[in-house]
Amino acid sequence: MDEVKVLFLLFYRPKDEIKMTGLDDMYLFKNVVECGGLSAAARRFSIPKSTVARRISELETRLGVKLFHRGARSFQLTNFGADCYETCSKMAAEADKVLAMAERSRLKPAGFLHVICPPLLGSLLVEGIAAEFAAAAPDVRLHLEETTGKYDPRSAQADFVIFPAFNPLQDSTLVARKICTSPYILVARPDVVQASHDSSASELLKSVNCLGLGGRDSEWVWTLRRERETMKFRFVPAFSTTLPTALLQATRRGLGVASLPRVLCGEDLENGTLVNVLPDWTPQPVSFFAIYPSGRTMTVAARKFLDLLLEHLPRMIQLGHTTGPKFAITTMD
Numbered sequence: 001m002d003e004v005k006v007l008f009l010l011f012y013r014p015k016d017e018i019k020m021t022g023l024d025d026m027y028l029f030k031n032v033v034e035c036g037g038l039s040a041a042a043r044r045f046s047i048p049k050s051t052v053a054r055r056i057s058e059l060e061t062r063l064g065v066k067l068f069h070r071g072a073r074s075f076q077l078t079n080f081g082a083d084c085y086e087t088c089s090k091m092a093a094e095a096d097k098v099l100a101m102a103e104r105s106r107l108k109p110a111g112f113l114h115v116i117c118p119p120l121l122g123s124l125l126v127e128g129i130a131a132e133f134a135a136a137a138p139d140v141r142l143h144l145e146e147t148t149g150k151y152d153p154r155s156a157q158a159d160f161v162i163f164p165a166f167n168p169l170q171d172s173t174l175v176a177r178k179i180c181t182s183p184y185i186l187v188a189r190p191d192v193v194q195a196s197h198d199s200s201a202s203e204l205l206k207s208v209n210c211l212g213l214g215g216r217d218s219e220w221v222w223t224l225r226r227e228r229e230t231m232k233f234r235f236v237p238a239f240s241t242t243l244p245t246a247l248l249q250a251t252r253r254g255l256g257v258a259s260l261p262r263v264l265c266g267e268d269l270e271n272g273t274l275v276n277v278l279p280d281w282t283p284q285p286v287s288f289f290a291i292y293p294s295g296r297t298m299t300v301a302a303r304k305f306l307d308l309l310l311e312h313l314p315r316m317i318q319l320g321h322t323t324g325p326k327f328a329i330t331t332m333d
Contacts (some may be wrong), residue, residue, distance in 0.1 A: 009216040023058040023091070029067060030088040032056060033220050037075050089167075110139040111302035116153065119160035120244050122146040124263060126162070127311070131304055140301045151294055159302035160292035162309070166284050174326075177306070180314040184283040187265050187274040188257040201226075201278050205233050209256030213247050214239030221327065224281040231281070259283040266320035273333055288313070 028041070032052065035041040040050040060067055064274075067081035077085065086228075117126050122144065130144045145158070152174065153161045170177050192208055201224065211222050221234045239250045244264055251258045252268065257277050268274040281322065290306050292298060298306075 012050040025055050026084075026088045027092055027095070028052065028055055029059060030085060030092055033077065033081075033085050036067070038233060083094045107300070108139065109137040109299075109304050111299060111301060112141045112143070113299070113301040113305060114143045114145065114156070114158040115160060115162070115302075115305065116147060116150050116156060116158045117144045118148055118164055118262070118290045120264065121162060121164070125313060129308055129312060130305075133308060137301065137304070142301075142305075151291060159299065160290045160306065163289050163291050164286045165289060166286050169289065172291075174291050174293060175295060176291050177310075179290055179306075179309050180317055181285050181287045181318050183262045184259050185262050185265070186224075186257055186259055186277040186281070186283060187251055188277050189252065189254045189273070190275050192254050192256060193275070193277055201231060201281050202233060204278070205235070205257065209238035210235040211247055211250055211256045211258040212240035213242070213259065214240065215242060217241075223284045224278070225284075226281045261286070263320050265319050 028045075032038060032041040032046060035044055037051045038049050038056070042052045043128055045052075056067065061165075065080045066078050066082060069076040069078060115126075115130070123146070127144065130142060134140065134142045145156070150158075150161055150164055153159065163176075186205075188208065193204070205222075210220075210222075210233075212218065214220070218240070219241075220237055221232055224231045224233060239247075239255050240246050241250070244260060247258050248260060248264060248268075250256070251260065251265075252273060262269075265274055269276065292302070292310070
């Protein structure tokens with residue numbers, strides 16, 4: 001199907017579907033002029049000649065002005081019809097641009113892409129992937145928004161939101177696709193943990209200050225697991241914050257024990273600044289989901305960017321990369 005037929009189908013809607021605005025018939029009128037008559041236009045669109053004639057007549061009735069001088073062997077434009085043709089040609093040219101944009105969006109990453117992600121995940125991992133993607137897809141205008149608390153991408157006109165969750169997500173009409181899981185560990189400065197190695201996990205934690213990650217009114221409890229065992233440890237935080245990076249700073253200064261993403265404190269563990277307080281017990285991990293309205297509404301750019309996250313984020317978290325991706329995208333077709 002050629003572009004002319006596609007444009008016709010784009011504009012045309014039967015009367016019983018929507019109230020006619022005249023745009024579809026104006027496009028049809030333009031093609032009647034260019035084809036040189038009703039019969040040729042009917043053949044171009046593969047519709048009956050009587051349908052073309054009826055719709056041109058209805059357009060003239062709505063306009064209240066004749067577009068053609070009709071005769072036995074002639075079909076000539078009126079002066080108004082000539083002026084109308086110029087305007088309709090401009091409208092069709094704009095419609096061509098819409099089709100071209102849609103074609104580019106279907107075949108290759110193009111257009112505007114808006115992604116929302118948590119600040120920590122963004123600064124540690126996503127920013128590097130985003131920069132590589134932007135360099136490989138020059139036809140995409142990528143906007144990476146780093147913020148917390150946004151769940152529904154429709155409210156921000158975003159293509160998708162990367163949302164962290166410790167618990168199962170709420171029921172929703174949105175699609176939630178799991179990207180990766182980031183493990184947490186209990187860490188502290190070596191001189192903070194004074195308890196004997198023979199102490200139980202709960203006794204050790206009771207002997208030190210515990211630091212909290214969460215809002216002011218959070219329920220301060222760590223759910224720790226060891227193989228099939230589960231332990232809930234409740235505490236009153238000596239220091240609390242909503243930012244993991246602030247919690248890391250407090251832990252480095254010896255304020256107490258904190259539950260932190262392993263990818264965030266990997267370098268501190270390697271150089272001995274921090275130690276894993278309870279290696280056998282693991283706090284609840286956080287899972288990251290890509291939340292979007294529907295797979296059918298995703299652009300090629302959004303799908304390609306999400307594919308990169310699905311491919312690289314799990315490995316980067318596992319390896320503890322915090323300085324950007326260890327790969328380069330050369331093409332993005």
